[in-house]
Amino acid sequence: MATTTDKSRRDFMKLAATAGGGLLLGFGWTSAAADSISVLGEAAGAAAGGVEFNSYLSIGSDGIVTIFSPNPELGQNIKTSFPMVVAEELDVDWKKVKVVQAPLDAKKFDRQLTGGSGAVPHSWKRLRTAGATAKQMLKEAAAKRWNVSVNDLTTENSTVIHKASGRKLSYGELAMDASKLPVPTDVQLKDRKDFKIIGKPVRNVEQKNIVTGKPLFGLDVYREGMLHAMIQRPAFGMKVKSVDAAAAKAMPGIVDVVTFKNNVAIVGKSTWQVKKARQAVKIAYEKADNIESTPDHDRLFKQLLDTSNEVVVRRKDGDVEAAFKSAAKVIKSEYQCPFLSHSPMEPMNFFAHVRPDGVELVGPTQTPERARTETAKLLGVAPEKITLEITRLGGGFGRRLQADYVLEAAELSSLVKAPVKVIWTREDDMTGGSYRPAVRYRFEAALDAQNNLIGYKLRGVGINSGNPTREDNFPSGAVENLLIDSVEHKSPITTGPWRAPITNFLAFAEQSFLDEVAQAAGKDPVKFRLDLLTKAKAKPTGAIKYDIDRMRGVIELAAEKSGWGKKQGVFQGFSVYFSHASYVAQVGEVAMVKGKPVLKKIYAAGDCGIVINPSGARQQMMGGIVDGLGHAMYSKLTFKDGLAQENNFNNYRLIRMNEIPEIECHFVDNGIDPTGLGEPALPPTGGAVANAIFKATGKRVKNQPFIDEEVFKTVS
């Protein structure tokens, strides 16, 4: 038994090829000389042909334009939308554009990361300039050749045209000459009305590869001699006391069992062998820190909401105490959310090969530079000795901003002196930390006798939440007397950014609370918000860090499109939120079906400035809403003795196709420079839905997941 397992994969394939009789070897590695699978786009820099104009593009003599996409692609469609911007300014035929993922290259690109919906605002001008600069150089090359003024030349569809003489030269013909010209520093960018690609729906450039199952993802990376590894990590607050790996080590295919930093890694020749051997490793743990369970957190939240210790004041306007003393009516309400796992469909994994002469890293990361810096530090290797290739990410949602799983692979490879791919199982993913923090909010509002909002208080308490408030967001600026503060509990349970960090729950709580206040004031929820904005504009209190008119714009658009206040037979709830530089308002529509609230539809109105790719933007919006809805409705992680109790999709519930409402998206068309859309559609959803549920049932859902709330208790 043991002898066959020791054969290298290449030997195995040779054996299979000869022994099989009629065996066809047409796929991937089986026909290639090397015993490995390269992920498409890997080492793109080296592979691309043509003349390089700048970091973003090269042009081949055949006219094929290769556009490098620097930022990791995790489903935000950046690999399509960024090249569209370059191609627009270059005036290129989109059919002749080839897009490749650029590997990490700090010299060529800055901010090579995906997170915070920040790539679009950061790169908009850079991408346009890259395209426009190359176009200018191509025109100048043509002008030289024809001995005409560059001002008499135009471009279209990858061609430079001299209208007066009818002469034309393709970009391919000009590329070599053009690339030798000095790079112009002051180029003219297109007028928006001349856009031909931006603003048109362009399909995902990777769609064909995705639907035919091509290797694209980190998990698809296989290298010659590569070992597979899984890691048993301790529950939060525990550490390894002893490891008995004798039985596991004797199992077929197992190369080693290695303990490092409270991790026990099982390393072997195939995923399944490693997974089986893992069950045979006996690990004893001991207490290293607080061992926490969910009931502890529930108790703690109540305590912290009333504490006066370690309170951090985030924003203070006017005299809140006086306002509440003089109030005719005080509204007070609390909202709570559980920990959430990011659970991207592709679990964490990374390939590392630590050699004496350098380190090779390949895999899915939102922050390649951070991964390299931390690996360099860990291994004591110069960063220049580390290459990092970015594969497509099977989702990220913030989880792959962390470098923990990259470091595991690097450390393990250096320990076993072999190329290693570390793979997390789904159970590892859900129990392995870096969660959306659990948070509880207490809101208080003071109304005067005329039902004006004169005082507003918010306290956020969270577990490793940092600042769980966004103190400058609406309604700050619209209330004279306001106090926002927070208290944080430090826990061994690790947390991190989760798609629309903090606002993914804060927006729900705040927008639900504002609904409560509007109700108490006897005002229509939309009018109530618009009145606050009018006040903020006329008489702002303190700093205002959102654009009042843009917020008003999405509120009015959502109200108009949803027929707010004009419909019979459905119950509508309103919500609006500004996050990550974009504005989104939503209306949820609930109908009562056999005495139960059923979400029928969500209308969304977004303002992210110029919409680069309507197809991608629409899907970002829909996906964000489905994500916001699903997690608000169904998902939670609870803890017992430092261990997440929900550990796979059988007990951690994600939204499925039969649970989605109809969604209708609209965008404000204002020509403002674009901002991101990976996150901003998510935060408003919970509030729109909860407020509609209230209209329909008279009951407020205040805690997530909604499914555990009373109003849903009888609803499956």
Add this chain to the structure above:
Amino acid sequence: MAIFKLQINGRSYQADVEPDTPLLWVLRDHLGLVGTKYGCGIAQCGACTVHINGEATRSCVYPVSAIGTSKVVTIEGLSANGDHPLQLAWDEVDVSQCGYCQAGQIMTAAALLKKNPKPTAEEIESGMTGNICRCGTYHRIREAVKLASTKTASTTTKKS
């Protein structure tokens, strides 16, 4: 370890693995067919869906020893040129976000359409509910299945 002869995508393969190895890992680790994805390992997400004798099957819980002479089709073998009506519809509707779940979605949909070439909206929904898309592309998946079903009905499909 034992040698298993497998019929996959109309070709013969062999794998020398332990009998309880799930088909998913045989495909991925041993045969280089990585289009079939791992998502949960417990038949809950559908990312690993393949066809075994035409039936949509969760390969993550299907031991290689149970396959016998059954015919396996993976996403790589669904069509000769990536032109199965569903693959074309996926492109036309621009379904994918991250794309990781989509091979499983398409394989589930393909088995569905084979049995029921003109499914109603409800039938599509109940047929696809076992497949999770964490990116939330459900609306477009539904639209693409519908689109493919109208195309399949009007053209003759290749049998694989």
